Amino acid sequence: MVARSVLLDPIRVGTATLKSRIVMGSMHTGLEHHPERFDELGRFYAERAKGGAGLIVTGGFAPNFAGRMKNEPGTFERSDQVADHKKITGPVRAAGGRILLQILHAGRYGYHPAVVAPSPIKSPINRDVPAEMTDEQIEETIGNYATTARLAMEAGYDGVEIMGSEGYLVSEFLAPRTNHRTDRWGGFLENRGRFPISVVKAVRAAIGDGLISYRISALELVEGGLTQDETLWLAKEVEKAGADCISTGIGWHEAAVPTIAGPVPHAAFIDSTRRLKGVVKIPVTASNRINLPEDAAQIIAEGSADLVSMARPLLADAEFVNKVGRGRPDLVNVCIACNQACLDHYFTDQVISCLVNPRAVRENEFSDAPATSAKRVAVVGAGVAGMAAALEAGRRGHHVTLFESAPRIGGQFALAAVIPGKEDYGLSLKSYEAQLAEAGVEVKTGTVVDAEVLKRENFDEVVVSSGVSPRLIDIPGGDDPRVVGYTDILTGKVKAGERVVVIGGGGIGHDVALFLAMETNGRRQTREEFFERWGIEGKPKHQPARRQITMVKRSPGAFGRTLGKSTGWILRQELKDLKVRQIAEAKYRKVDSEGLHIALPEGDEVLPADTIVVCAGQESDRAIADVIAANGQTVHVIGGARLAGELDAKRAIYEGAILGNRM
CATH class of the missing domain: 3.40.50.720 (NAD(P)-binding Rossmann-like Domain)
Structure with a gap:
């Protein structure tokens, strides 16, 4: 008999009892801006409810025009929008699920000309300088949060999640980095915390016993963000103000530290969540790079959190919880944290899906009915x-x-x-x-x-x-035994020498360069190594490359332009820190005993090489x-x-x- 997983244990949150400890975390799908497609969004969430998720949180909806994420609809501020939202809540409730509407004011992260913030400080990841909010606008915005929460209850949501992390408006009020005000909304921590606490109180007054989850940055990862002690103070104040649950986020979007991509170790940030849980009595939700059933179960069992939020893992497998309940966690379709069809889609104005689960957000395209005849x-x-x-x-x-x-x-x-x-x-x-x-x-x-x-x-x-x-290289000396394909390197059939030239500047070329520079032999980076590498608790410490590596490509321009929108910067930074040399706009002349001869606009060069790895297409x-x-x-x-x-x-x-x- 298979032991019951703690992930299946019910839990009381506010006035509701959730059927499992797994939360479908908030994730923008790209459909939030298209009410005419809310039936698709409803089916997407309903599949996760049927799959056993205890609670679902929608992608963020803005409480007013200035708070939109993009320069298109994405607010929930009018009573005539309630009917559209019932297309989302109806299917989820029919599937036996519970769902919260996330209220997200983008602040200076909004990609449109009407952005506002506590202070007129431009974000490094945005082109527009935000307008400084007046006292009247701040009070009005607090009221807007309450209105959106009330409308959400009318639309059939079980409550709301207040997005208070990752660098959006609430974070911007809290952090000295972005709040330079000298009035009652700035200065001392109590003043900077006035906005989020006021929002929670206003929402509580608006929705009675509806559920309120408050998403907090358990670790800011930016200079001028909240300290750990300030975060703990905020968690206690949010609890007093009326929140039923605290959901943890990690880092701001402008932080130069990976938080959800593949290189991040599993459950890397759980210590910050554990500290936060120790100062409040309401349930706490862990998140960020938790994608395996055993990791989630351990977090609950050891008391580091009460719930585990999984956005991309439930994108990858709607049946995640049910498979665990069947005693078959091996069947869970594992999220690989590639971000290629989820975050990268959203950032390029496409509806998201999932690389390893193309059914995600395309449920209407697939049938679960048996075939009419077996072939x-x-x-x-x-x-x-x-x-x-x-x-x-x-x-x-x-x-x-x-x-x-x-x-x-x-x-x-x-x-x-x-x-x-x-x-x-x-x-x-x-x-x-x-x-x-x-x-x-x-x-x-x-x-x-x-x-x-x-x-x-x-x-x-x-x-x-x-x-x-793999495509071969057709130049004199291209048949030299030092010239090998990338498959021979990655399978271990060929052991590279100390001086390596990688031909090709695409994704495979970058991966091969990293593989040869780090030579981890399949060992996953530990949490301690990751924290040290990215300077999370001190100055970054970079390990030297195992080899001298040069990447070379025919096309002009910077390397890595075809890499993932949300993850490419990590790989580019890794190779830079490993001192991998990159040469563009090269013509390959020949290979001889000296190495690879190339012609550049500024003249010819010979690249000495013990191994030349061809990653020039297939x-x-x-x-x-x-x-x-x-x-x-x-x-x-x-x-x-x-x-x-x-x-x-x-x-x-x-x-x-x-x-x-x-x-």
């Missing part, structure tokens, strides 16, 4: 596209065989798992293995299959997801598809086999999933 399906290649296709087809009831020539599934994902900061890709593959087995997919690794075998076995559908082959490996088609079988080509280009796991997984689901 025999062959999937050739178990990279991410093939795995996704096989999994969806298997879940619809088809008889699926997944062929893979390598010893294990994963393809490029398996290579990525050895990159420092991408260790969770390996956990994702373990989850895929368990999910494929549960879906009844027959996985044949170490198996090379040809078109004749597929024809003889008489499969109804054949999916070719055979991936890519080509589709799809020859088998043409033979299959010639044999008269239906064939579908997906992923890298269909389009190589810059490898795109997000596209590949979506292609595979939608194909498998629609067979």
